[in-house]
C-alpha cells in the first residue's frame with residue numbers, strides 16, 4: 017500500500033518556509049526604509065490600540081471614544097461614565113489590494129502617502145510582515161492561517177482600494 021502524505025507535516029513544512037520569508041522581509045524593508053516597522057500593531061488593555069503604516073510608521077488607526085454612545089449612570093453618590101471606544105481609521109488610512117501570483121489576493125492597510133509610491137519590493141516585504149503577524153495571531157489562537165497557500169504566493173501587482 018502506498019504511503020499517504022501526512023497533511024500535518026506538509027503544513028509544518030510550509031509554515032517553516034513562510035518563517036524564512038518573514039525574517040527576510042522585515043530586515044530588507046528596514047534596510048531600504050529606515051523609518052519602516054514590522055511591529056505595526058500596538059496592544060493595550062483593550063486589544064489593538066494603534067495601527068501603523070509598515071513603510072513609514074505613521075499612525076493610521078487609533079483607539080477613539082465614541083461620544084454618541086457615552087453613558088452616564090448615577091449610583092447613590094457615585095457617577096459612572098462609560099465611554100465605548102473603537103479602533104478608528106485616521107484621515108491618512110487606506111488599504112492596498114495585492115494581486116498574488118497564484119490568482120489570490122491579499123489586502124494590507126497603509127498610509128495614503130506611501131500608497132502613492134508603493135514599489136514591487138515594498139509589496140513583497142509588507143506581505144512577509146503580514147505573514148509574521150498572521151503567524152503570531154495563529155499562535156495566540158486567533159485563527160489558523162492557510163500556510164499551504166500563504167507560504168509560496170508572491171505579490172505581482174497592487175491597487176489602492178480607497179483614499
Ligand SMILES: [Zn+2]
Nearest residue numbers: 069072127130
Ligand atoms: Zn506610510
